[in-house]
Amino acid sequence: MIVPMSKVYVVVAAPDQQALMENLRHLAVLHLTPVDPRQALPDEKTLAQIDRLQRAIQILHQQEPAGPPPDLTPLDITAETLQIQQTTAELSHQLVSLHQQMEKLTLWGDLRLEQVEALRQAGLEVKFLSIPAEQAGQITAECVQPLADLPGKRILLAIIDRRQDITVPDSAQWLPLPAKDRHTLRAQAAQIDQSLREYQNRLAQLAHGTPALQEELDRQQEAAELSKAVKGAFAQDRLFALQGWIPAEKAENLAAQLDAAGIKSAVRILPPDPEETPPTLIHYPAWCRPIKGLFDILGTLPGYKELDLAPFFMVALPVFAAMLIGDAGYGLVFMLPPLLWYRKMVAAAGKSKTHLLLVIGIVTLVWGILSANYFGLSPDNVALAGGYFQTVDGRNVPDHAAMQAATGFWASLGKIMIAVAPIWNADSEAARNLLMKLSLLFGCIHISLAHLRQFFALVPHPRCLAEIGWCIFIWAMLGVIWLLFFGLKGLPVPVSLVYAGLIIGFVLFLLFTTSHKNPVKRIGVGFASSLLPMLGTFSDTMSYIRLMAVGLASYYIAAAFNSLGASVAPAATWFAAAPILIFGHLLNIALCIIAVFAHGVRLNMLEFSNNAGIQWAGYAYQPFAGKQPLTDQ
Numbered sequence: 001m002i003v004p005m006s007k008v009y010v011v012v013a014a015p016d017q018q019a020l021m022e023n024l025r026h027l028a029v030l031h032l033t034p035v036d037p038r039q040a041l042p043d044e045k046t047l048a049q050i051d052r053l054q055r056a057i058q059i060l061h062q063q064e065p066a067g068p069p070p071d072l073t074p075l076d077i078t079a080e081t082l083q084i085q086q087t088t089a090e091l092s093h094q095l096v097s098l099h100q101q102m103e104k105l106t107l108w109g110d111l112r113l114e115q116v117e118a119l120r121q122a123g124l125e126v127k128f129l130s131i132p133a134e135q136a137g138q139i140t141a142e143c144v145q146p147l148a149d150l151p152g153k154r155i156l157l158a159i160i161d162r163r164q165d166i167t168v169p170d171s172a173q174w175l176p177l178p179a180k181d182r183h184t185l186r187a188q189a190a191q192i193d194q195s196l197r198e199y200q201n202r203l204a205q206l207a208h209g210t211p212a213l214q215e216e217l218d219r220q221q222e223a224a225e226l227s228k229a230v231k232g233a234f235a236q237d238r239l240f241a242l243q244g245w246i247p248a249e250k251a252e253n254l255a256a257q258l259d260a261a262g263i264k265s266a267v268r269i270l271p272p273d274p275e276e277t278p279p280t281l282i283h284y285p286a287w288c289r290p291i292k293g294l295f296d297i298l299g300t301l302p303g304y305k306e307l308d309l310a311p312f313f314m315v316a317l318p319v320f321a322a323m324l325i326g327d328a329g330y331g332l333v334f335m336l337p338p339l340l341w342y343r344k345m346v347a348a349a350g351k352s353k354t355h356l357l358l359v360i361g362i363v364t365l366v367w368g369i370l371s372a373n374y375f376g377l378s379p380d381n382v383a384l385a386g387g388y389f390q391t392v393d394g395r396n397v398p399d400h401a402a403m404q405a406a407t408g409f410w411a412s413l414g415k416i417m418i419a420v421a422p423i424w425n426a427d428s429e430a431a432r433n434l435l436m437k438l439s440l441l442f443g444c445i446h447i448s449l450a451h452l453r454q455f456f457a458l459v460p461h462p463r464c465l466a467e468i469g470w471c472i473f474i475w476a477m478l479g480v481i482w483l484l485f486f487g488l489k490g491l492p493v494p495v496s497l498v499y500a501g502l503i504i505g506f507v508l509f510l511l512f513t514t515s516h517k518n519p520v521k522r523i524g525v526g527f528a529s530s531l532l533p534m535l536g537t538f539s540d541t542m543s544y545i546r547l548m549a550v551g552l553a554s555y556y557i558a559a560a561f562n563s564l565g566a567s568v569a570p571a572a573t574w575f576a577a578a579p580i581l582i583f584g585h586l587l588n589i590a591l592c593i594i595a596v597f598a599h600g601v602r603l604n605m606l607e608f609s610n611n612a613g614i615q616w617a618g619y620a621y622q623p624f625a626g627k628q629p630l631t632d633q
Helices: 014-027 044-061 074-104 113-121 133-138 182-231 254-260 286-298 310-325 328-340 342-349 351-370 379-385 400-405 409-419 428-458 464-486 495-512 519-543 545-571 574-612
Strands: 005-013 126-132 143-150 154-160 173-175 239-247 265-270 389-392 395-398
Touching (some): 005 014, 014 182, 014 254, 044 074, 074 182, 133 143, 254 265, 286 310, 286 351, 286 574, 310 328, 310 574, 328 342, 342 351, 379 395, 379 400, 379 409, 400 409, 428 519, 428 545, 464 519, 495 519, 519 545, 545 574
Antiparallel strands (some): 005 239, 126 154, 126 173, 143 154, 389 395
16 A cells, blocks of 8 residues: 655744754654755765765775774775775786786796896896797807797797807898896785785774674664755755655644654644655565565665555465476475475565565465476376386377376376376467466456456546446457467357457547546547557457466477487486486576566566556655664555
8 A cells, every 4th residue: 555645844943953953853754855955965074974974885895804804994994995996906917017017028927137147247138029930040150049939939048159140031030138037026926815805804904893883884874864965955044844744644743752752843734736756665564575576676666646556566476487497396396495494585685576586486386387387397296207108209298097007106296296286288289378368367357356446546536437448449359369279169258249349448448548538538538548559458368378388388398308318328327317417497487587587577567557547656764763763565
């Protein structure tokens, strides 16, 4: 339920400003709106300090605390952490540059420039040149020493001739000595490595101060909020005034609460004007609270004047997710983390997200049982494993009748799987058709509920009849789609009823989409505003086929990896097949998670929400308050 809001104005004497702000922070009920939004900004110094603290906390969170804790203030820890980060980034860049330089000096080997300089001081001038290997014998000099092979079938030579009488071929290239040798560069790199290790150890010591940094960050953020609130208020020499939004159920007590705190104030409560958009606060029924986890992930809220769709999402999303995943084994995988590590998951992700994952896991487990799918294994696989098959055209085909008549482990397992799986069918085409029919039927119910929700919101306005028209039109459109896929014989109602539904639905939303008194304008507006939605009804209903298609794709991917593992096992061992099975199913589970967001969430956020008239244009109710633990509403 979207909580009704009231507009509040609070005026106090200027000297009571600080007391008012402190009490409002304590009450945590008033969502402040600035009188002049351009002024409602925290000071730059506080914002800069918040940014520095956040960056320091992010750096230290990656460190395991070690060594003696530092005796520093949070701001000193922040400054040193950021300085270390900057210094280590520069040193790491220098280290990369040194390694690149050493790579370029590979051809010089371990030559040391100090040795060459010592020879020069002794009167021996060493020169270096590059020459094709086959021409090395053409050089005349007192001493010629090969040093290394070079690209292009050339070699590096060192030459000494005290008489300065050196003869070399024209193809020779004299090479100047590098500015630094590899030995010097390695020494510099080792020194940088040592510095990086020391900085890393220092960061481990500073990590002891992470809780203190978080406390300081909270204090700075509260100071920023206070500064923003004060600057956004109306202030004169004698008066200080605030405005904002408050839940209507708490509005009447605000003046009494301020008076009890010793603050003399003038409080005025008003209902929202039609053109105003108050913040959105939703009170979720206990059974709907898990769906809040989805809204938190997406960062979406309905507008204040829109409808709360949480109950519909809470029912539809787990069902759609179960159909998209379609595997009892995967449902068990989703269930286990919330069951085994409940407290850790609640601490990390929140109660609503943990419960949502658990619900999706349970519904997926049930759907997988009903469709007889366990990690890509079905009664077909059980029949083949038990030897209940017939060979047709060189291919083993499961013989379910033989399995039903037999006894033993595999036969009993197959019977149990079939007994609790009304959705499963030995005829794969019939099974696909059943899943398609269920997907379309669920889609039609889903979209109809969206219009019924609008119907109850509009009653007793005549426009509510247009929503009834849309419901009739949607079911008639389902009949049209049914004819396209399954033919006239597959249609469970007379075709004349389908055509009648299309006409009746069209007439209803043609006449009641608008309440204009002029019948010509009413029909014109109704036709113009319903033309595209009529076409969209077909595509919206067809969209739900993705539940069948993606669910079958998930099954076939799992079955393919099972088949690959089974083919590897006889050639090697099941130990060799295990990595293939584990990788395949983990990949498939990851694809299933993507499918839930790409398809399951889409069907709710787009197809359903569009038909329910929801734009998700709301912004969150955020009362002015001190630091409090976040809890689910």
